[in-house]
Amino acid sequence: MARAVVGRWGKNLAIRFPADIAKAAGLGDGxxxxxxxxxxxxVIRKVKAEETAESMFAGKSPQAWRAMYRGAYDWGPDRGRERVEE
Incomplete structure (x- = not known):
């Protein structure tokens, strides 16, 4: 049986897993x-990765994403030399 000490991490509490426990559980950084x-x-259980950036953006071309979000945020009218034409 392994033991660990609870410590402070900012306003939260944290536990550092001993290396042999982390290895046996298949835990890694992140x-x-x-x-x-x-x-x-x-009880602490591993969580499977839900989504990756690749899976989130799969199925659409960059042009389709740009068209879909073209008006998502209004930065206001162009001024000066920073004008961008699409």
Whole structure:
């Protein structure tokens, strides 16, 4: 059984996983986990990656994305030399 100390990370609390536990669980840097608490137990489960940038933008060309979001934000009228023509 491995032990860890709870420490402070900003306003939150954090636990550092011992290397042998992280290796056995298949955890790596940046891995997302789900934390569930009960009265006297805490369960930590790995979360599968939901989406990647590639999967989010797959299926449309850059031109289609530009056309879809062309009017998404109004920066106001062009002024001076920074005019951009599309």
């Amino acid at each position: 891995q997302w986990v789900e934390i569930v608490s009960a009265r006297d137990a805490i």
